[in-house]
Amino acid sequence: MTTTATSSRYRGSLAGRVTILTTLAVAGSIALIAMGLYFAVRIQLQANMDESLLKRAHAAASNPQYIRDARDGSYFPVFALNAGDIALMSVNQNGDYWNPQKRADNDFPIPGAPEAFVAQGKEPYAVRTITTDHGEVFRAATVPISGTDEALMLAQALEPQEEMYKRLGLIVLFFGAGGVVAAAFAGWVVAAGGLRPVRRLTASVDRIATTEDLTPLPVEGDDEIARLATSFNRMLSALAGSRDRQRQLVADASHELRTPLTSLRTNVELLTQADSSISGEQRADLLGDIRAQIEELTNLIGDLVELARDAPAEPTLESVDLSEVVERALSRVRLRAPSVDFSETMASWWVLGDSGSLERAVTNLLDNAAKWSPEAGTVHVSLHNGVLNVDDEGPGIADDDLPFVFDRFYRSTEARSMPGSGLGLAIVRQVAERTGGSVSASRSPHGGARMTMLLPGSSSPRPTEPPTEVLER
Structure with missing residues (x-):
């Protein structure tokens, strides 16, 4: 009994378990949806950036004209004028590069073999992520420059996009947590409302156990709780019938036992008070009558014991x-x-x-x-x-x-x-x-x-x- 009670306390109420299970199920679903949404948006934004870089690179590489810088006499391509938000570099077939924006190498993504392959014509384009010596992350797109043996690499810093990913993650986390809280509340409301008939049924059963009133319970609806109440009513009817039969058996047995016991007591009193006025033949008749009544009483008690059992005691089949x-x-x-x-x-x-x-x-x-x-x-x-x-x-x-x-x-x-x-x-x-x-x-x-x-x-x-x-x- 102690083990059962401890186990019940440990498991908690059914409403609590339903609320917890509902919350866990919704939380799992929200987590999966949030993760899927986050990665889908991240992948789509990455794809959009790659597509934008490739379009701008193709547009720039198709106009390889140069203009002279009057300050130092150097030349730089016209497309560099429209590259204020990105870093650019030309790469030859040997992998050598030229930075027309005059950026320091440690602040700029350095081209590598994939870019050289584009300049050599082995690849139509190259798109990859490059990290500088200072830890800055760039997304670089490389395409061949029209009419030359060089390739143009455009690189855009990923820091703004990473910030957007963080904000997106926080937003998803916030709304996901709100959804979990709402699911927990909804689960508690549903469990409390759905188990209300169970609580009424429990209260009715406790009342029956206390008062021994076997009146059938009211049944509302046709759901599982209603069918449980109907089954319980059938059990109550069977229990009431069994109790009525037991009461009837006791009443009938007391009535049937009264007659032989009264006769037996009368005959025994006659024998007790017997004197010389009672002949030996009369005494023998009284003793025979007593034996018959005892036998009848014995048979009656045996029959009562047999009928009082609802089932045979360990029958040998x-x-x-x-x-x-x-x-x-x-x-x-x-x-x-x-x-x-x-x-x-x-x-x-x-x-x-x-x-x-x-x-x-x-x-x-x-x-x-x-x-x-x-x-x-x-x-x-x-x-x-x-x-x-x-x-x-x-x-x-x-x-x-x-x-x-x-x-x-x-x-x-x-x-x-x-x-x-x-x-x-x-x-x-x-x-x-x-x-x-x-x-x-x-x-x-x-x-x-x-x-x-x-x-x-x-x-x-x-x-x-x-x-x-x-x-x-």
Whole structure:
């Protein structure tokens, strides 16, 4: 119990777990989307920069005219006038370069083999990232200069673009965090609202456990919670029925036990107060009456114990020949009812059940038939294909009583003057149902009542061990 409670506290409430799972799922989705968006924008901006550099390089390389610098007499290409925001350099086939902007080499991306390959005509163009000695990062695009054996390299610093990437990352992170917080709140709201019926159901169950009021719960809607409430109502109905049956059993048992106990107490008091006025024959009659009442009380208590169990206590299921069970029951009943004849026609029928319970059920059927049979009457017993019929030659069962003869403590008007507790046939039905069969009552062709017990089985015994050839394999 301690382990379960600790585990429950550790796991937290269902609403909390739903909120956490929702938040994690949304956070994961937002993270994937944000990463995808960030890299997609980065790649697209990089592609746009490369395309822009290549266009400007092609435009500049197509006009390789030079003008003279009056300050020092040097010449520089016309395209250098439009390159204020970028660094440019011409590269020959040997990889030598000329910087018309007069920038220091450590502040300028130095051309390399890819640019020389463009000047040599081995590559139509080259685009790559170059880092200077001072750690500045440039994106360089190189194209051949029209009408010459040189190539033009244009390089643009990536620092502004990297700053934009950082701002984009911060924006994505900010909105992503906001989305996670909103998802957590939405998950909590959904979990709280969705689990509200569960909390009401829990409160109702706690109320039932406290008050033992088995009134069915109200069911709203047709969702999973409503189906759970419906299933719980079915359980409550079954529990209420079981409790009602227990109460009825206790009430009926107290009523049935009162009569033999009263008679037994009266006879014992008579014996206690007996004097010489009571003859030996009267004393013997009283003792015989007491023994009969004790036997009746013993049988009644045994029947009550059998019926009080909702299920048999550790039954021993085995393959049983029902015809042998009937034979043993007949031997016992013949001793108790010597004035009644028994005729039987039976064929073997093997069932899977508890031999002792089956014998008790069959004995109850035979006892009931013997009790209602007239002097020198005959009880006809037949067993074929799992159908056991027990017919007597008594007055039969009234149509109004047929539906109730297997109910606990039910006794017809005619039976109330005869010995018995009204539990024997109830035990028969209970055993038959536990064995997977059924029992019914009807009119007998011999004029009395017919009790029919139907049990599933087969005409040959079921194997209890695998065949020898299977074991050898």
